[in-house]
Amino acid sequence: MGSDAGAASVAPMPAERLRITEIFHSIQGEADAIGWPTVFVRLTGCPLRCVWCDTEYSFHGGQWHAIDEILAEVARHGARHVCVTGGEPLAQKRCPILLRKLCDAGYEVSLETSGALDVAAVDPRVRKVMDLKAPDSGESARNLWSNLDHLLPHDQLKIVIASRADYEWARGVVAEHALERRCMVLFSPVHGAVQPRELAEWILADRLPVRFQMQLHKLLWNDAPGH
Numbered sequence: 681m682g683s684d685a686g687a688a689s690v691a692p693m694p695a696e697r698l699r700i701t702e703i704f705h706s707i708q709g710e711a712d713a714i715g716w717p718t719v720f721v722r723l724t725g726c727p728l729r730c731v732w733c734d735t736e737y738s739f740h741g742g743q744w745h746a747i748d749e750i751l752a753e754v755a756r757h758g759a760r761h762v763c764v765t766g767g768e769p770l771a772q773k774r775c776p777i778l779l780r781k782l783c784d785a786g787y788e789v790s791l792e793t794s795g796a797l798d799v800a801a802v803d804p805r806v807r808k809v810m811d812l813k814a815p816d817s818g819e820s821a822r823n824l825w826s827n828l829d830h831l832l833p834h835d836q837l838k839i840v841i842a843s844r845a846d847y848e849w850a851r852g853v854v855a856e857h858a859l860e861r862r863c864m865v866l867f868s869p870v871h872g873a874v875q876p877r878e879l880a881e882w883i884l885a886d887r888l889p890v891r892f893q894m895q896l897h898k899l900l901w902n903d904a905p906g907h
Contacts, residue, residue, distance in 0.1 A: 695746035696774050699724040701738040701767065703750065705757040709896040711809045711836050712864060713790060718761040719754045723775060726767040728794050730817040732842060732870045738767040747778050751785060765792040776801045796822040799830050808835040812853060814846035816873075828857060835863040842870040847882055860889040868893050 701722040708718040722735070724742030745753075754762055762782050769775045770793055782789045783805040790807040793799060796819070799808055810827060813819045817840065831837065837859055839850040850867060859865045867890050869879045880892050 695748065696777055697744045697746050698750065698772050698774055698778060699742040700745050700750065701742045703753050705759060707896065707900065708761060708763060708790075709900075710868065710893055711790065711838070711866065712807070713761055713763075713788070714893070714896055716761045717759045718763050719757045719759045721750060721754065721762065721764045721778070723764065723766045723769040723772055725771045726794070727771055728768060728796055728813075728819045728822060730794075730813065730819050730840075732817065732840065732873070735765075735767065747774065747781060750778060751781060754782070754787070755785075760788055761790070762787045763790045763792060768794050768797060770797040770799070770802075776803065779803050779806050794819075794822070795827055796824055798824060799827050802830075804832060808832075810835065810837055812837060812839050812850075814839055814841060814849050816842035816846045816870075820849075828859075828862065831862045833863055836866055837863060838866040838868060840868050840870055841879055842873040844874075844882075847874075847879065851886060851888060854888065854890060865890040866893050867891070868895065871895075 701724045703719065703721050705719050708714055708716045722738055724738055726739055764775065764779060769791060779789060779791060780803045783803050789805065790809055791802060792809045795811040795813065799810065802808060808831065813823055841847050841850060854860065854865060867879060867883060869876050876894055883890060883892055
């Protein structure tokens with residue numbers, strides 16, 4: 681009886697939770713999954729403050745959800761692709777648990793991350809879409825260069841270009857680190873700062889081994905939350 685009483689007094693383990701800004705079903709607007717219907721899981725919080733950030737509403741607030749609740753909400757939408765984004769999702773230490781469970785459930789999983797936090801713990805099945813911050817972002821000093829060693833061929837490196845100076849920096853980084861040998865490299869223009877055609881012509885003139893991209897979701901819905 682004594683052992684039964686002791687067992688009954690043990691409290692259940694609390695559910696693993698994440699703070700979530702929003703979960704929504706939309707069209708993937710960038711990287712190699714562009715155009716696919718995708719469930720986006722936007723985690724709350726980010727330690728960076730990039731000048732051109734378009735998701736500042738995710739810096740604060742949000743609601744706590746058990747990871748199993750998140751999985752159930754993702755399943756409700758019936759999409760094959762899932763993107764975990766932010767903010768900076770890796771700022772929450774349980775994010776890798778969510779990524780692993782999504783992979784285990786059979787989804788095509790991508791992670792949008794700033795490149796400022798260590799990606800070593802990310803499940804190798806996940807497609808990492810990792811930024812390198814150019815100078816005009818205001819956060820280039822936060823680039824964690826050791827992350828390059830954790831990139832796999834199915835991952836993608838994204839550099840957002842706000843000026844010709846950013847482009848020159850990015851071109852030099854691609855050459856110095858032979859980034860195209862590691863994974864796909866994406867150059868994307870900041871809306872209203874660099875004309876898309878201008879960036880495309882720079883890439884062509886220099887014959888860079890990078891992929892030009894525009895954000896499809898902005899063309900469709902501008903910056904409306906939930907898209």
